[in-house]
Amino acid sequence: MKLYHLSSGPLRVNTYFLVNEQTKQAVVIDGGENYKKVKQVEEQLGIKIEYLLLTHSHFDHAGNAKKLQDDGAKVYVSAVDENKLRGDGNLSCRFGRKFDELTADGTFTDGEKLNLAGITFEVIATPGHTDGSVCFLVGDMLFTGDTLFLGSVGRTDFPTGNRADLINSVKKLFALEGDYTVYPGHEEFTTLSHERKYNVFADYD
Ligand SMILES: [Zn+2]
Known part of the structure; x- marks a missing residue:
């Protein structure tokens, strides 16, 4: 499996392409808003986007989901956030952004393991930024959406956001055994060990 990264759109969302190098099938985490740039990466790498996983349904992460779905990608989101696709x-x-509404092809819940394109994704429910936000564990990689960032955490002032839930979710991530590279929904990559030490939320108990 090989990981590729694209940052795009006005809110600089991180899109991650997890590619099965044998089959050239790709699973995308958070397509973002910019359809053209995602398709450019698909073309340049000679891959086929078979699945789109969403960490949550906000427009900046899910804005091109309908177009990718129309191209044949199966779209998966948490059962709790599915209704936010409309x-x-x-x-x-x-x-004030355009959003092509859609119905997901499938949903997942906490603890579920998805095997897609030969890659295993473990779903960790991390409510707080939205009530249906999740993170994905893939090997030693942790994709955190808008739950955990380098040095900070996601906003909780949007509908269905909840600060107490977010604190519990960040604690849940910090309690994972071992270390992971953290790939957030915006900005820089980090590691879980770095965040356990330096994230402002590490001091919450
Ligand atoms: Zn968000």
């Missing part, structure tokens, strides 16, 4: 829950109206 209506106000994805915040596109609030931010």
Whole structure:
């Protein structure tokens, strides 16, 4: 498996391409808003996006999901955030962004293991930024969406956000055994050991 990264859109969302090098099948985590750039990466790498996993349904992460779905990608999101792919829950109206509404092809819940394109994804429910936000564990990589960032955590002032839940979710991540490279939904990569030490939320108990 090989990992590729793209940062795009006005909110600089991180899109991750996990590629099975034998089959050239790709699983994308958070497609972002920019459809063209994602398709460019797909073309340049000679891969086929078979699955799109969403850490949550906000427009900046899920904005191109419908277009990728129309191209044949199966879209998966948490059962709790699925309804935000339609209506106000994805915040596109609030931010004045266009959002092509869709229905997910599948949903997942906490602790579920998904085997997609020969890659195993473990779902960790991490409510707080939205009530249906999740992180994905893949080998020694942890994809954290808008739950955990380098030195900080996600906002909790949007609908279904909850600060107490977010603190519990970050604690849940910190309690994972061992170390992981952390790939957040925006900004720089980090490691779990670094965040356990230096993240402002490490001091919450
Ligand atoms: Zn968000």
